[in-house]
Amino acid sequence: MLFLGHLGIGYKCASLFSKNLSKKWVFLGTVLPDLIDKPLYYGICWIYGTRGAENGLISCTRTLGHSGLFILLLCGISIFKGSTKTFACLIGVLTHLFLDIFGDRFDYFNNSSTIKALLFPVFNQKFHIMLAANIHTHAQHYASHKIYFLAELIGFIFLCHEYYLYKKSTRDFSH
Numbered sequence: 001m002l003f004l005g006h007l008g009i010g011y012k013c014a015s016l017f018s019k020n021l022s023k024k025w026v027f028l029g030t031v032l033p034d035l036i037d038k039p040l041y042y043g044i045c046w047i048y049g050t051r052g053a054e055n056g057l058i059s060c061t062r063t064l065g066h067s068g069l070f071i072l073l074l075c076g077i078s079i080f081k082g083s084t085k086t087f088a089c090l091i092g093v094l095t096h097l098f099l100d101i102f103g104d105r106f107d108y109f110n111n112s113s114t115i116k117a118l119l120f121p122v123f124n125q126k127f128h129i130m131l132a133a134n135i136h137t138h139a140q141h142y143a144s145h146k147i148y149f150l151a152e153l154i155g156f157i158f159l160c161h162e163y164y165l166y167k168k169s170t171r172d173f174s175h
Helices: 003-014 023-048 068-080 084-105 113-119 135-143 146-174
Strands: none
Touching (some): 003 084, 068 084, 068 113, 084 113, 084 146, 135 146
């Protein structure tokens, strides 16, 4: 799934569990795994002129930020520090992973990169191997699947609705 889908659909799903939490931290969580993993992967590709398995451990765009270890880290911080911001972020991250798993169902579920990342390193010693040659072909892959376009459109609609509710509440509050 892409940016607007994760933000809009992710926030809508998270809102069921995050009524009293900071919206901006939930929003951050909905995209945080990609903000970590995509620059990490493509940065390594760019620096070393490699891709996929040639990169070693960071062999795709769903690695550390999509891992169970990352979830445990956020859980630990929210519990031991009592951080509601980290908990809000965690809720957003969980929606991100749920939506990625759902998206994998339409793409390559039998070899889900999200499931591999979630189970790393306990059940999987390696992450998925990226097949796209570069960020351009990666984006073309998403553009060629109608489900991703639909998810982006739905996410955009949810974001517009959330913005409308926000503007309405600030307008009503100011009177």
